[in-house]
Amino acid sequence: MLPIDLNEKFALFTDYWHPRIVGELNGQLVKIAKGLGTLPMHHHAAEDEMFLIHKGELTLKFADDTAVTIGAGQFYIVPRGVDHQPIAEQEVEIVLFEPATTAHTGNVVVAETRTRLVTI
Amino acid sequence: MLPIDLNEKFALFTDYWHPRIVGELNGQLVKIAKGLGTLPMHHHAAEDEMFLIHKGELTLKFADDTAVTIGAGQFYIVPRGVDHQPIAEQEVEIVLFEPATTAHTGNVVVAETRTRLVTI
Numbered sequence: 018m019l020p021i022d023l024n025e026k027f028a029l030f031t032d033y034w035h036p037r038i039v040g041e042l043n044g045q046l047v048k049i050a051k052g053l054g055t056l057p058m059h060h061h062a063a064e065d066e067m068f069l070i071h072k073g074e075l076t077l078k079f080a081d082d083t084a085v086t087i088g089a090g091q092f093y094i095v096p097r098g099v100d101h102q103p104i105a106e107q108e109v110e111i112v113l114f115e116p117a118t119t120a121h122t123g124n125v126v127v128a129e130t131r132t133r134l135v136t137i
Numbered sequence: 138m139l140p141i142d143l144n145e146k147f148a149l150f151t152d153y154w155h156p157r158i159v160g161e162l163n164g165q166l167v168k169i170a171k172g173l174g175t176l177p178m179h180h181h182a183a184e185d186e187m188f189l190i191h192k193g194e195l196t197l198k199f200a201d202d203t204a205v206t207i208g209a210g211q212f213y214i215v216p217r218g219v220d221h222q223p224i225a226e227q228e229v230e231i232v233l234f235e236p237a238t239t240a241h242t243g244n245v246v247v248a249e250t251r252t253r254l255v256t257i
Contacts, residue, residue: 020211042185042214043236045165065162071210090191091140094162114234116163 023049023071027110029137034103034129036113036121038136048113048134050121052105059123060100066115067094073109078102143169143191147230149257154223154249156233156241158256168233168254170241172225179243180220186235187214193229198222 026039026049033053040047052075068075069092077093078084080100087093095101113121122130146159146169153173160167172195188195189212197213198204200220207213215221233241242250 018205018213020205020207020213022208023210023212040187040212040214042187042234043165045163045234047187047212047234067160067162067167085138085140087140088142090144091142092160092167093138093140094160114162114165114167 023110023112026137027051027071033105033108034121035131036134038134041117044117045114046117046119046134048115048121050111050113052103052109052111053107054105056103056122056129057125057127058100058102059125060098061095061115061119061123063097064116064119065094065097066119067092067113068103069112069114071110071112073105073107075109075111076104076106078104143230143232146257147171147191153225153228154241155251156254158254161237164237165234166237166239166254168235168241170231170233172223172229172231173227174225176223176242176249177245177247178220178222179245180218181215181235181239181243183217184236184239185214185217186239187212187233188223189232189234191230191232193225193227195229195231196224196226198224 036048036050070087076086156168156170190207196206
């Protein structure tokens with residue numbers, strides 16, 4: 018295996034809220050996604066989800082109307098069961114760590130929902 | 138929870154090959170460590186180990202004398218059971234992603250081995 022270069026992987030696609038798999042270990046997947054705009058509020062019943070920001074900023078809004086904004090070089094872990102709504106006012110590049118079983122829009126199925134993810 | 142800032146966390150310590158815990162999810166730990174010099178060749182029998190480089194470069198040498206060098210913004214996953222020797226010619230900042238059970242020097246106990254890791 019060669020080292021995986023995140024910039025090179027992010028350059029391979031342009032669409033938003035469509036995670037790609039870039040690594041797998043211990044039953045966990047490393048995924049990358051670009052975001053722009055808003056996903057619906059959702060949660061993952063059985064999985065914690067880690068958002069590590071590679072470029073840009075991601076805001077996570079919660080059900081109580083609080084929010085956190087995560088910048089490049091920062092990460093945030095959303096515990097299982099916690100409703101969250103990803104919002105990106107400008108393009109953001111996100112690295113996700115989560116179990117292989119995690120559906121990226123959680124308990125909600127919307128136009129952006131992908132049921133099969135591709136490894137790049 | 139507030140977002141975790143990797144630069145802020147790396148600024149909290151100066152010693153080498155001493156991982157600190159900065160996050161936990163799904164039975165996995167997110168750890169950070171600084172490296173300079175060489176650790177002994179070792180492996181982890183039951184855990185894959187991910188090295189994501191935050192700053193600098195890390196070389197992993199393998200038992201067959203091949204090596205990979207991982208730079209900032211790149212990662213490498215060492216499969217379980219594979220002997221590897223971390224080498225840093227200059228200071229490197231590493232983000233590690235691995236099961237909570239992983240011992241950082243694997244099957245080898247050396248001066249750098251830490252049996253208890255602290256969360257920062």
